[in-house]
Every structure is written in structure tokens, then in C-alpha cells.
Amino acid sequence: MSTHTPHEDRDLARKTAEALSYLHGFGNLHSSEAMAGALPDGNHAPQRPPLGLYTEQISGSAFTEPRGGNRHSWMYRIRPSAQHGAFRRIGGGGFHGLADAEIEMNRSMWSPLPDPAPGTDFVSGMWPLGGNGDPAERTGMAVYLYAANTSMKDKVFSDSDGELLITPQAGELLVHTEFGPLHVKVGDVALIPRGVRFQVELLDVSARGYVAENFGRPLVLPELGPLGANGMANPEDFRAPTAAYDEVERPVEVIVKYCGELWGSVYDHSPLDVVAWHGNHVPYVYDLNRFQTVGTLTYDHTDPSVFTILTSPTDTPGVPNMDFLAPNWRWSVAEDTFRPQYYHRNISTEIYGVIKAPPGRTGVYGAPGSISVQNMMTPHGVVPEADSAATQAELRPERIDGHLMCAYETRLPLKFTRQALDSERRHPDYDSLWQGFERRFGR
Known part of the structure; x- marks a missing residue:
């Protein structure tokens, strides 16, 4: 000890x-x-491994996996x-x-x-x-x-x-x-x-x-x-x-x-x-921070799948068991575009954890250490204040920085533990963030 x-x-x-x-x-x-000399030379399981060691294999896939x-x-x-x-x-x-x-x-x-x-x-x-x-x-x-x-x-x-x-x-x-x-x-x-x-x-x-x-x-x-x-x-x-x-x-x-x-x-x-x-x-x-971000250079917001670092594939091509993403710093240059993520409903479930965020900027994802979930087909996007700012902004090249998140996408709805659903740390008024959008139709 x-x-x-x-x-x-x-x-x-x-x-x-x-x-x-x-x-x-x-x-x-x-x-x-x-x-030095601990690794066998020539075969994996010699009769007497070097240095009196024991040979053992760990398999993370089937023996016959391609x-x-x-x-x-x-x-x-x-x-x-x-x-x-x-x-x-x-x-x-x-x-x-x-x-x-x-x-x-x-x-x-x-x-x-x-x-x-x-x-x-x-x-x-x-x-x-x-x-x-x-x-x-x-x-x-x-x-x-x-x-x-x-x-x-x-x-x-x-x-x-x-x-x-x-x-x-x-x-x-x-x-x-x-x-x-x-x-x-x-x-x-x-x-x-x-x-x-x-x-x-x-x-x-x-x-x-x-x-x-x-x-x-x-x-x-x-x-x-x-x-x-x-x-x-x-x-x-x-x-x-x-x-x-x-x-x-x-x-x-x-x-x-x-x-x-x-x-x-x-x-x-x-x-x-x-x-x-x-x-x-x-x-x-x-x-x-080593991730090489890919995005649009002309117009419209690229789907968040471009932030995927690792993916667990399934037997259906293009439908992962889960993805791990990390939206990081990048340049935003799209013209005539609503630059934040567009409002959407997704067949996948999205889970966001906040690693760091600029002081005073919490919004949809919360403070560092928070976690949020938008389950399958649940509507989500930016809050009214961010929408108003994005539609009125003078569009010029902008470096998006000061935040780092980890995100998981999964093809199935997420079920929550009882302790998560009953936790006092769960925000009871989370839906209120999306209230108060002004009616712009016809203006």
C-alpha cells in the first residue's frame, strides 16, 4: 500500500x-x-513462451469474422x-x-x-x-x-x-x-x-x-x-x-x-x-481537438453526421448502432443560410454532453457537465432568441469557438432509468426554452 x-x-x-x-x-x-524479448518470434503460442510467461488471446469478434x-x-x-x-x-x-x-x-x-x-x-x-x-x-x-x-x-x-x-x-x-x-x-x-x-x-x-x-x-x-x-x-x-x-x-x-x-x-x-x-x-x-471538421463552403447547414468520430455499424448499411460525435470549433461561412442547425425531427436519438462552453452561454445543451436527450422524432432546434439573431445577422465568415461537446446518436429510442426520471437534477421546465416564437408568416 x-x-x-x-x-x-x-x-x-x-x-x-x-x-x-x-x-x-x-x-x-x-x-x-x-x-525486451517478451514477445515470441515466429509464432504466437510457442511451447515455452519467453521469460516464463503465459500465452492468452482475447477476441473482440467472432473467430470467423472477415x-x-x-x-x-x-x-x-x-x-x-x-x-x-x-x-x-x-x-x-x-x-x-x-x-x-x-x-x-x-x-x-x-x-x-x-x-x-x-x-x-x-x-x-x-x-x-x-x-x-x-x-x-x-x-x-x-x-x-x-x-x-x-x-x-x-x-x-x-x-x-x-x-x-x-x-x-x-x-x-x-x-x-x-x-x-x-x-x-x-x-x-x-x-x-x-x-x-x-x-x-x-x-x-x-x-x-x-x-x-x-x-x-x-x-x-x-x-x-x-x-x-x-x-x-x-x-x-x-x-x-x-x-x-x-x-x-x-x-x-x-x-x-x-x-x-x-x-x-x-x-x-x-x-x-x-x-x-x-x-x-x-x-x-x-x-x-485533432478532429478535421468538414462542412459547407456555400449554403445550407451540413448534417451533424459530418462530426462523427467513431461509428458502430449494423447489418444495414448507413444505419449505425451508435455514433460518437464531437462538435468542435470551426468556421461558418455559408451564404443566405440559417446558420444554426435547422429545426428537425430525427429517426435517431441524439444525446449531448457539454465538456466546455463560453461563460453565460448554456441554452439548449446546458452548462458544462450537463446532458440532454432529444429522443427519436422529438422536434428540436435553437431557442427563439437564437432564431431571431440568426435570421437578422449580417452574414460574414465567423469562427465558432469556445465550446466542446460529446454527442451520441443511436438508432433506437433511449429508455431512462428511474433515478434519472425522478432526479432533482432533471429540468422540469426544459420545454419552456422553445416557447415564444413570434409569428412571422405574411410579413
Whole structure:
């Protein structure tokens, strides 16, 4: 156990985070070893792996998935993952609550989470907003907010139901994974693949943010089509960790989310003991500010799908299980155009989390830390004041800056947890934002 103060622990962790090196390229077949000679040479599962390690493969796709979509990694670890006692259902933790979720048609917004109780870590600080689909059927997604003030100590988590997108809104994270650590800053998003074990260490006194859980097919970069070879999120900007192993020889609690429930077991060692690895089923961190925005240069507002960073495809081309978007700074130059997003009703459900916003500008999406949902076919758009300003503005090139959001679009309506529907943080008068439009017809 650490003999340092919490402040000293955070300082040490920050120095570790700032010194990390990464591998680059989304979907690449990466290789990394924390000790020279740990990776086998010539085959994946030799009779006697180097350095007395154990060979293990983790598959994020079916064995027979076509090569372009196949996700798997070989790991060379101090002990195999099979060395553990029975898992048992456990209570607590914010991942509960989705089983009894309910449909709510109305537009909804929630204020930021309050400060958590002392001793709240990333797992216990999860607050489920809602979800859809079925993790056992590998379809749909879920959305959470998190608020934590304690690092995960001798605790490791993994999600067998899907992959996780962790987007901090406040407070930096050092995420220790089986493949190595990731430094996740405000303005970043971390992708943790299905089944990969990890531990979240706080680099600040507290942390809060958003988590999306993708039950469907693994997230990929969207196709660029007529855009050609460049634009949107560039593969080389995704950073994968380099190997770093944990030799902890003491009890470690391992929590697994499995078919919507939390299960726990106590290991006599840390499962983050991978000394070397090779594959493409790996975690990533991505700086949202590196996104190369695409938009109109002439007239009309381009559909928000151009902000898509990652997408989970389905068997129906062009209909994703979920998209992850991040509307960021950009230039607006369209002529004779209502420049804000036009009023619309969408077959998809839109979910917006605010990472940062200019002071005093909250509007439809709320203050930083808020989250809003426009469910399937729910009318939405800008409020009357913004409409009036947009229709009367002298149109000249304008840099839209000072804000950053993360957004999720999903093909199914979102069902909300009971605690979300009953929460005092839910805005009861959200619909009032769209009242008071003046009648202009005939003028």
C-alpha cells in the first residue's frame, strides 16, 4: 500500500502520465513489450513462451469474422486470466438500473452531477442515464455520467457487455489497462474494448464526465466516401498504449459487468500483469481537438453526421448502432443560410454532453457537465432568441469557438432509468426554452 499522501500520489501519477509513450494508428496490428524479448518470434503460442510467461488471446469478434473486421490480441502475462475463484453477483455501482428503464418521449436535460460522497471511485461513481437494446443480444447502447474523488485502489473493472467511451469533463485520468496506461485529459476520449480490464487513477482531486457503452459491433472510423482519403478523424491521431505490467501480489477485487449485472471476485494478484502483447483489440485515447471538421463552403447547414468520430455499424448499411460525435470549433461561412442547425425531427436519438462552453452561454445543451436527450422524432432546434439573431445577422465568415461537446446518436429510442426520471437534477421546465416564437408568416 502507498505510504504517500493523496497529493503526493497524484503528483507521482501525473509525472507517470506525462512521460508515457504511445503507438499510433486506429485499427493497426500493434506490438509492444515492457521487457525486451517478451514477445515470441515466429509464432504466437510457442511451447515455452519467453521469460516464463503465459500465452492468452482475447477476441473482440467472432473467430470467423472477415479479416477487415476481426479484433483480437495476443497477450503474454505473468499468470493466465483463468486463475481466479468464482464470480458472484454484487450490489452497488452505478451500472445498475438499466433493467427497469422506461420510455420518456419528452425532451430532457439534467444538470451536472453533485460532488460525490468521499471515497467514490470511477466504478461506484457511475450514474446511469439510460440505454436501449440488449447487451446479451449485442445490440444497443447505454449512457452514463460519472463523478469520482478517489482512485481505484486494488480494484480492476472490465465490461463484457460492450466497449466503453470515457470522455472527461473535469479532472484528468490515468487509465491503467492490460495493454498499458493511457493519459486521458479533458478534451480527450478513451476507448476501452469489450472485456479489457482497467483501473482508473485520478490525477486531480476529483473527476467527472461521460461514458457511452456500445453493446453492438466494435466502433470503427466512418467511411469517407466522396471526401476521399482525408478528413474527419485521422487514424494516426489515435494513440494505443505501450506495455506496462503490474506485479501486485495481494488481494485485488475484480468487477465484471456481464449481461447487465455486476459480478465480483477477489484475485490474489493484479490481472494487469501483461508483459507484452500483439494485436488490434486494444485501447486508444484520442484528442477531440485533432478532429478535421468538414462542412459547407456555400449554403445550407451540413448534417451533424459530418462530426462523427467513431461509428458502430449494423447489418444495414448507413444505419449505425451508435455514433460518437464531437462538435468542435470551426468556421461558418455559408451564404443566405440559417446558420444554426435547422429545426428537425430525427429517426435517431441524439444525446449531448457539454465538456466546455463560453461563460453565460448554456441554452439548449446546458452548462458544462450537463446532458440532454432529444429522443427519436422529438422536434428540436435553437431557442427563439437564437432564431431571431440568426435570421437578422449580417452574414460574414465567423469562427465558432469556445465550446466542446460529446454527442451520441443511436438508432433506437433511449429508455431512462428511474433515478434519472425522478432526479432533482432533471429540468422540469426544459420545454419552456422553445416557447415564444413570434409569428412571422405574411410579413
